[in-house]
Amino acid sequence: MKITMKDIAEEAKVSIATVSHVLNNKPGRVSDAMREKIKKIAREKKYVTNHTARQLATNKSNTIGIIVPDLENYFFASMVSRLQAKMRERGYFVLVVTSNDEIRNDLEGIRLLVSRGIDLLAISVSNAAQNHPEEYLSMLEDLSVPAIMIDRIIKEFKGSKIRFDDFSGMNKLTEYVIDNHHRKIAFLNGDMNMARTAGRIQGFLASMEAHGCAVDQKDIYDGDYSFESGYALFDAIYDQHTYTAIIAANDMMAYGLMNRAIERGLTLPDDISISGYDNVIFSEMLNPSLTTVNQDMNSLMDEVLRVIDLSLKDPHYSENIIIDTQLIKRNSVGSI
Amino acid sequence: MKITMKDIAEEAKVSIATVSHVLNNKPGRVSDAMREKIKKIAREKKYVTNHTARQLATNKSNTIGIIVPDLENYFFASMVSRLQAKMRERGYFVLVVTSNDEIRNDLEGIRLLVSRGIDLLAISVSNAAQNHPEEYLSMLEDLSVPAIMIDRIIKEFKGSKIRFDDFSGMNKLTEYVIDNHHRKIAFLNGDMNMARTAGRIQGFLASMEAHGCAVDQKDIYDGDYSFESGYALFDAIYDQHTYTAIIAANDMMAYGLMNRAIERGLTLPDDISISGYDNVIFSEMLNPSLTTVNQDMNSLMDEVLRVIDLSLKDPHYSENIIIDTQLIKRNSVGSI
DNA sequence: TTGTACGCGTTATCAC
């Protein structure tokens, strides 16, 4: 049986109002003796406040919702994890919904969260979202709570957007590879349907062009961000015997490339240089360790929390933030 | 402004009761014409049910809560992710709390979830919990909802418990190594404060003894499950020049061992065999690929869901389940 | 076929 304020009020022979005041630590009003008595009873009976009822009465949930494509993805798991820890410090609870990268689930998730009464919605949209922004925008617009987009955004969205700078990240990585005297470089591209692919390849192309390195259509290989696609494409790339380096659009494909290279008995980076993007935790543990681009989760969270705090105060607050990345020089890219 | 049933009732010129009936798809009562009219208005006004109010009225939340130590840990992220997907199919929402492996947060999490009104609590307790079971047990006992423990359990807990069989997993792995004619085997142990460490080392010792392989105290090396501890201890182990194999209590430490071995120019598994435990996703991608033990998440989830379904029906249902593991033979363990 | 009225647990306003 659940203990309510009513039970405590009866036991203490006071009104519910008084119990409420005491349990919420409101100053004044009640005598110290009564305060103690009520608190004692609450403790003994193991009273726990019914958040649902409070929410109904106050129309305030002290809860924010977040929708991410996939918790099995370390990036999002880490994001959610930190967000929850930080928001807890602020007295907020975080509701998490995973969309499995399906628009349908994004939209259902929004409904689900809103129906539960959140004070703010954060979302990393599904990859396909950018192709169908209308639904999102109309849905988010007449939401009664502020919304922000993190990492995976929709350009047209008018609320706050926070993301990493793919263009400059890949740009400076490419620059670094070129600085190591590589001229013939293959680019292993990711899935072009994914939100963040375009920025990366453009960063690569811009850097190559800036340094007068020719890039032909056939120097771009189409992977899908998976280990397998890197593994499968290595032979095709390497056996051209024209490249001295391969830049992969993410670490997983770079692993695939390296794995096949080592399997073929090649020496890295002497026979060929390979780089990745994301700085996955294992990248440091490989032999050779992987040169890649890091996206600092702390920087992201700092901005996210700043924007959340502001949005909670002013629901119409809006800001577009692009976060810088760091080039991580390790041993998989060599100088020639 | 939020749309409520009242708004719809006014617009349709009927009572709130009628609107409620229609929106909850209750059979009979209302005329088809009125049904359509009400649904249309709800759609136009973008009505979304106030779950908070419903919960207060029905005392049913269609929500379960889960507490895990850490979402950045793939195992738990995967667990939560699948649980959420499966429970969604059942019309349930999953509230997630991370404890950061601190008892304090476990207990606070329980309070937090209960105050929000969950129909069931699932928890993977903090590692230190087994040392202080009293608090948990008293807290969970007079909880008004059923509770189950997953993976990280407290032995004394009387509700349902579901976990993997560490003993038999490590036992058969050791057996396999011995079958490959290894006799002098070093064991790289994990943190003994962690819930699942004991079972693993016991499985190793039992198998060694069963095959008449001597194990001395100094053949057990104390790691802490981290890559670094494996990396740091490799030299100490290898330079004994007595071992032909090292069994690590998890994959991360095995990575550390392998990394240092390769750095020293050794050939695996010719110079020394190494095995892990957990079958982390990257274990397949290493050179050589890592022989390890897999804990099938699908099997775990099947059992978890079965128990949840039963517990939701009968709050006093209780079962103690131990799930089998699979030996994954790859290339890091060689025959001698 | 539809409406009335009450309860869910809490907060907040006002009265005493």
Added chain:
DNA sequence: GTGATAACGCGTACAA
């Protein structure tokens, strides 16, 4: 200092 009581939005038994 303390108590009554009206919201909050919804579900439901009982009337009509």
